[in-house]
Amino acid sequence: MPLRERADYGIAEPLFSTSNSTGLAPGVMLHLDPEARFSGTWSSPDGRLVEMHTEATRPGAWFGLHIALPGEAADLGHVRWIGIVARTSALHAAAIRVGLRSGLAEGGFQDSFFGRHILSQPRQSDHHDLLCPADLPDLPQRADWRELVLFLPPAAPLDWVLHDLRIYAL
Amino acid sequence: MTGVARRLLRAVRRRLSRSRYAIDAARRAPPPAALRPALVIPVHNDADGLARLLAQARAMNCFAQIVVVDDGSTPPVTLPEGPGMILLRHDHAKGGGVARNLGLTAVTEPHVLFFDADDLLTDELPRLLTALGGAGDFDFCQFKYADSRVQAEALRGHPDWDEVFWERAGLSVGHLRDAPPQVWPVLAQTANYPWNKVYRTGFLRDHDIGCAATQVHQDIPLHWLGYLAADRILTSDRICAWHHVNAAGGRLTNRSGPERLEVFDALAPVMVAADAADPDWQCALSTFVLGLIDWGEGQIAPELRSELRHREAAFLSATVAPWLPAIEGADAGLAQRIRTRMEPST
CATH class of the missing domain: 1.20.1050 (Glutathione S-transferase Yfyf (Class Pi); Chain A, domain 2)
Known part of the structure; x- marks a missing residue:
């Protein structure tokens, strides 16, 4: 399940070569703290979503993989649970926080975090977690837009593979 | 699941799996042809395991040749007919190493993968073979495997005693990487399995590399002499083999x-x-x-x-x-x- 139409069989592309944002696919972006300086590469090999390597020449406060959720996610009135399932691996263990970001009508956004961090480690591992909107009074039931954000380590080198990611609502 | 939830799930899947994006000039080149190696399988009195592996290998359609070496099975092994299927036989069991060496002599493809009848391929192997098709010349590529003992601990992949060397070599992640020569002595300390590598057939023949004729540990020369003679080694974190260990079974390990x-x-x-x-x-x-x-x-x-x-x-x-x-x-x-x-x- 590569991000791109055709698996790139290993051709890596640069990250953050011209700005602190890199688009991986429509609605899928890497955003980096503007104060930070990173170099790195990414690819989307066949059978996995993203494989990336980053070096932090100037550490930042945040670094996130943002996945825009479709318009249907604007209204969570009938959604009891939002779940994620992810398979990851990393050269050095990395803890990755996952949040649901809701765009507010007045501007800005509200983050609602899943309870558990993804722990990526050298061996592939699976992670799953749930959000229950009814238990999160700060989570807007309606929002202009929503994103799933994976908060990656903003100050350390990262060799990371997102093998698979599924998002579901029940 | 509500209708909204279903649409949300479908839309997210579409976004993640089928998004179209600008493809730069380099990517307009046709994808490389996948390697289609030979598969060499020694077998001794394991008709069920062989049948399971053969069914899987043929369904994958990624092998140009399948060479089965019946190492003195009783009754003798039979093979389904098909292009590229070769059956060789020892009348009396000589061991897996001698059987692998015999199988190698029959290989006519430029690359070869040795496999045991009681192990299984995974759906990651065709992806690796596609990537290897575009990787240029290499002597062998070592890939990861899944081990039933690891699965029993609710993890995925190979045991700690192998993972530690991949970590030390800095190669734990990456679907296809050139292993720098300075880490080859580290990687060489992984378990000496024959079925976690795709070899270039000419490399093995040029250096007269094969298995030992011993009853156990026959894969040590194949593994170490390969590392010592190689000019280019690739690694992949793709899990391409499923290794089932039965502590009470008849494996050589036991x-x-x-x-x-x-x-x-x-x-x-x-x-x-x-x-x-x-x-x-x-x-x-x-x-x-x-x-x-x-x-x-x-x-x-x-x-x-x-x-x-x-x-x-x-x-x-x-x-x-x-x-x-x-x-x-x-x-x-x-x-x-x-x-x-x-x-x-x-």
């Missing part, structure tokens, strides 16, 4: 008889080849030998343990002793351990 003492015969050609190698290799191989004999002591029948240790002492004295000055300079602790093992307690 044998405990005097055949365990043949380990020194299997190691002998590797020690000769490593004579000309640099101290990193000699340290790596010595560490491997000490660990292997420790493991073998746990496998061999108690009444044979003393004999194993005496033979180890003689073997180390004959092969590793000349390396000790170099090893001393690189790893004094290892040199001390070797000296201790060269003097077995009675």
Whole structure:
């Protein structure tokens, strides 16, 4: 399940070569703290979503993989649970926080975090977690837009593979 | 699931899996043709396992040739007919190493993968073969495997004793990477399995690399001589093999008889080849030998343990002793351990 139409069989592309944002696919972006300086590469090999390597020449406060959720996610009135399932691996263990970001009508956004961090480690591992909107009074039931954000380590080198990611609502 | 939820799930899947994006000029080139290696399978009295593996391999349609070597099975193995299917036979069992070597002689494809009848391929293998098709010349590519003992701990992949070397080499992640030569002595210390690598057939033939004719540990020369002779080694974190371990089964791993003492015969050609190698290799191989004999002591029948240790002492004295000055300079602790093992307690 590569991000791109055709698996790139290993051709890596640069990250953050011209700005602190890199688009991986429509609605899928890497955003980096503007104060930070990173170099790195990414690819989307066949059978996995993203494989990336980053070096932090100037550490930042945040670094996130943002996945825009479709318009249907604007209204969570009938959604009891939002779940994620992810398979990851990393050269050095990395803890990755996952949040649901809701765009507010007045501007800005509200983050609602899943309870558990993804722990990526050298061996592939699976992670799953749930959000229950009814238990999160700060989570807007309606929002202009929503994103799933994976908060990656903003100050350390990262060799990371997102093998698979599924998002579901029940 | 509500209608909204279903649409949300479908839309997210579409976004993640089928998004169209600007494709730069380099990507407009046609994808490389996937490697279509030969698959060599030795089998001894495991018709069910062979049938399962063959069904899987044929369904994958990624092998140009499948060579089965029946190592004295009773009744003899039969094969389904098909293009590229070859059946060879030993009338009496000669061991998996001799069977693999015979199978290799029949390979006409530029690349070869050895597999055991009781293991399984995974759907990651075709993806690796596609990537290897665009990787240029290489001597072998070592990939990861899944082990039933790891799965029993709710994890995925191979055991810690292998993962630690991938980590130390800095190659734990990456669907296809060039392994830098300085980490080859590290990676070489992974378990000496034959079925976790795609070899270039000409590389094995040019260097006369094959398996030992011993009953156990026959894969040691294939593994180590490959590492010592290679010019280019690739690695992949793709899990392409499923290795099932049954502690009570008839696998070679579970044998405990005097055949365990043949380990020194299997190691002998590797020690000769490593004579000309640099101290990193000699340290790596010595560490491997000490660990292997420790493991073998746990496998061999108690009444044979003393004999194993005496033979180890003689073997180390004959092969590793000349390396000790170099090893001393690189790893004094290892040199001390070797000296201790060269003097077995009675």
